[in-house]
Amino acid sequence: MSTRKPCLAGNWKMYKNRADAVALGTGLHDRVGDQTDRDVAVFPPLTAFADVRDALEGSIIEVGIQCGRPEAEGAFTGAVSMGQIVDAGATLVLCGHSERRQIFGETDEEVGSQVVAALAVGLRPYLCVGETIDERQAEKTWEVVERQLTAGLAGVSDEDMARCVVAYEPVWAIGTGLTATPEQAQDVHASIRAWLAKRAPGGENLQVLYGGSVKPANVAELMASEDIDGALVGGASLDVESFSAIVRFDSGE
Ligand code: PGA
Secondary structure (H helix, E strand, C coil): CCCCCCEEEEECCCCCCHHHHHHHHHHHHHHHCCCCCCEEEEECCHHHHHHHHHHCCCCCCEEEECCCECCCCCCCCCCCEHHHHHHCCCCEEEECCHHHHHHCCCCHHHHHHHHHHHHHCCCEEEEEECCCHHHHHCCCHHHHHHHHHHHHCCCCCHHHHCCCEEEECCHHHCCCCCCCCHHHHHHHHHHHHHHHHHHCCCHHHCCEEEECCCCHHHHHHHHCCCCCCEEEECHHHCCHHHHHHHHCCCCCC
16 A cells, blocks of 8 residues: 555546436545545546536545647647636546547657646646557567656656656556456556656655556555555446445555
């Protein structure tokens, strides 16, 4: 169990219409909205963002947006800027989720620009990194993660580093039901933490989350690892009972 504050975040991806999103938000507000000993966040789809933000008002649960462009404004049909994300009332933004990298072709450098733009407007970026199954099998896990960290945080000042969250999400574990073992995850998390410590003074204090098929049944053993500070949850965050159970995970302490 790390000494850093636990952080449990739900990425709702392209799921939920407004009514269902509000029901989920309201349910979370009731069940875990007062858990001040941990950070809790949700990333609803854009269409439901305002409704969920309102449903969570007065709770400790923060609301973020799943991606944003680094440009302040412009002809980018379908996209939103970091400034618009703040304007909508969000405090967090995901940067470089593997689905954005793979489906939408976001490069390491573009993700780095998003992180810089997010910090510039006061958002807390969650920088997502992680290797594919081919990269893991070719023993390139750390090479890939280090490259994504280096580019993702390239433009971030030492001071601003403290406002970043890193999420290690092995691509092969996302939405597949295959979870990295606590040992596999801890191994990469320890390397990420050592890298962050070298990158900036106090870098070792950043929250480093694990993502990839986290469920109520495996969250506690993942969280028991020294360098795993939380979870970024997809599928299991879509159900109020399962995400509440993840948020309330029992650290056994
Ligand atoms: P999953 O997704 O929990 O459904 O594997 C995690 C993520 O994409 O952040």
